[in-house]
Amino acid sequence: MYRETIHHATGVTEGTASEGHATMLLTTALRREYAVEFTPAGGALITWTRRLFGTGEGSVVRAERSISLEPEMPVGNLSATTRLDLDLIAGDRHARYAEKDGRRVVTGLTWQIPAFTTARLRARGLVVEDGDRLRLSLTARLGLLAQLHRTRTTEPKGWYRPSAGDPYGAAGLNRPGGRAGMLRDGTSAATCACGALSAWGGDRDEARRLTLAHRREVAAAFIAEHLARVEAPGA
Ligand SMILES: [Zn+2]
Incomplete structure (x- = not known):
């Protein structure tokens, strides 16, 4: 919910x-x-x-x-091990609950998740029963994706004094406020943990717009591929 x-x-x-x-x-x-x-x-x-x-x-x-x-139940941080378990469940349409030694476990066609881990996945709301099969909850799917696409922007370098011999070293000689001879670098890098985004913004706002655009593209692609119903032509 x-x-x-x-x-x-x-x-x-x-x-x-x-x-x-x-x-x-x-x-x-x-x-x-x-x-x-x-x-x-x-x-x-x-x-x-x-x-x-x-x-x-x-x-x-x-x-x-x-x-x-x-x-209502945030997925929290998904560790690498939890992500592997969730991938197993997501990738197997035979995933379901079964009983082993009187305890609930998740089983697939060729694998089984131990009772303790099963209980945790269930308590965290990461898996839900759908008829007699088990699948990932929507929160787990969205959280997984967002956690794979954690983006960041870097702090711009700002004002700096060019090193000796820098051909641009004479720039800004008349700048006030003790900035004579200094240059300003406002560029900010925009990156994503997935590795697909590696860009520069002219300033940090622009870098933030690049990361936002990337996260939105990822979300749109996910909805189109996994959530949107295929509508019949002419329907
Ligand atoms: Zn990404």
Whole structure:
């Protein structure tokens, strides 16, 4: 279950959303080309801009809207071992609960997860029963993805004194505030833990926009591939 917070025209509405409802919100967001970002806790933030026509001639007012989905049970940090267990379950449609020596375990076609670990996966809300099979919860899937795509930006170098012999060493001789002879480097690196993003922003805001764009691309690709129903042509 998720806590759902909607920022709309007349204020803020709060409620709860089931996994099914959250999935519907995410697929609708994709169809309408809204921006979606997943959180490491297993939630999501959907944002879009409404263009409202104002009263003045040709005036257009932009209004920011958002829906935030926060898991009632955040997935927490997923260790490498936990990620392996979750991959096993996600990749095997025969995954289900079974009983071994009177204790509950998860079994697949060729593997088994010990009772203690099974209990922890279950208590953390990472797995859910779907009929007689076991699958990952939506929070586990979103959290896994967000944790694989942790992005960062670097602090710009700022003002620095060029080393002797630097051909640009004479730059900025007239700068006030004791900065004579100094250069400024405002560039900031934007990287992602997945290794796919490695870019430079002219300043830190630009670098942050690059990381945000990357996280949104990852979320959109996930929704398109794993959540959106394939609609029949002409339907
Ligand atoms: Zn990434």
